Amino acid sequence: MPASDLRAEAESLARQLPGLNFKAEASEAAHIGSAGRRRAGTGENFWQYRRFTQEDAPGRIHWRRSAKGTELFVRESELETARTVLFWVDDAAGFRWKGAGDLRTKAEEATLLMLTMAILMSKDGERIGALGSGRSPSFGKRAVDRLLDDLSRGTKGQFPPPPKASATMVVASDFYDPPAEWQARLGPLAGRCPEGVLLAVSAPVEIAFPFEGRTKLSRPGTGDERILGRAETMREEYMRRFTEQREALATLAARMGWGLVTHVTGSPALSGASRLKAEIERFGVVAR
Numbered sequence: 001m002p003a004s005d006l007r008a009e010a011e012s013l014a015r016q017l018p019g020l021n022f023k024a025e026a027s028e029a030a031h032i033g034s035a036g037r038r039r040a041g042t043g044e045n046f047w048q049y050r051r052f053t054q055e056d057a058p059g060r061i062h063w064r065r066s067a068k069g070t071e072l073f074v075r076e077s078e079l080e081t082a083r084t085v086l087f088w089v090d091d092a093a094g095f096r097w098k099g100a101g102d103l104r105t106k107a108e109e110a111t112l113l114m115l116t117m118a119i120l121m122s123k124d125g126e127r128i129g130a131l132g133s134g135r136s137p138s139f140g141k142r143a144v145d146r147l148l149d150d151l152s153r154g155t156k157g158q159f160p161p162p163p164k165a166s167a168t169m170v171v172a173s174d175f176y177d178p179p180a181e182w183q184a185r186l187g188p189l190a191g192r193c194p195e196g197v198l199l200a201v202s203a204p205v206e207i208a209f210p211f212e213g214r215t216k217l218s219r220p221g222t223g224d225e226r227i228l229g230r231a232e233t234m235r236e237e238y239m240r241r242f243t244e245q246r247e248a249l250a251t252l253a254a255r256m257g258w259g260l261v262t263h264v265t266g267s268p269a270l271s272g273a274s275r276l277k278a279e280i281e282r283f284g285v286v287a288r
Contacts, residue, residue, distance in 0.1 A: 017274060087117075087172075091107065100205065114147075162192035195257075203264070211228070215231035
């Protein structure tokens, strides 16, 4: 799917969702920036006047406001901070696969949902970027374009090391590798970044295993193939293993203190974006 189409659809989804606003005190991922936090602090926008106290330096007195009465007042600015949010999309061949039908690949679907979040965040002045891209997170509309470019290029099949500074993470894959492997990859990342969401995207055939009769199954990017004489006899065992894999992923996410969102390609993208937004909001985000 062309990147421009993903960008346009993400813009459409973002217009249907309320904006995001991170609470400054909620995370180590907060930095001085441009998004108002609806409380007094360091910034340029006026917040309120309050009475002068002995703890205030005399230079903070706002003489014009104080001249209107007999008390001294201090002018306070609105606290302005920005959060850093980093995204990563698995670029393994199996995740860049869509199955049958006119669907997006799992990676494209994940990118669409992430771009939707990034657009909302960029409007609030948050810093966004791609984990492992080699580029620093940035602000604004151009940051969304850079994110799309970086997610499309991927990380050459390697899971990147943790960022130098803490950030809120959104990590997307189908997470079909053994849970122990994901534990080894995500453990160091969660140790550096205690806030994160796992976005598990699957294709419809992976959820339902609808095959019957003689069926040839292959694993994208590996050349591995398996022929089943009566595929329907494997459905129950497949569904059991799939459920166990998802339960193990949920356990891993809970152990790390991260959220988990599951999504199926072909299902309403707005629903997936809304659920991803809700999980991110658990880390100190409020809908405006």
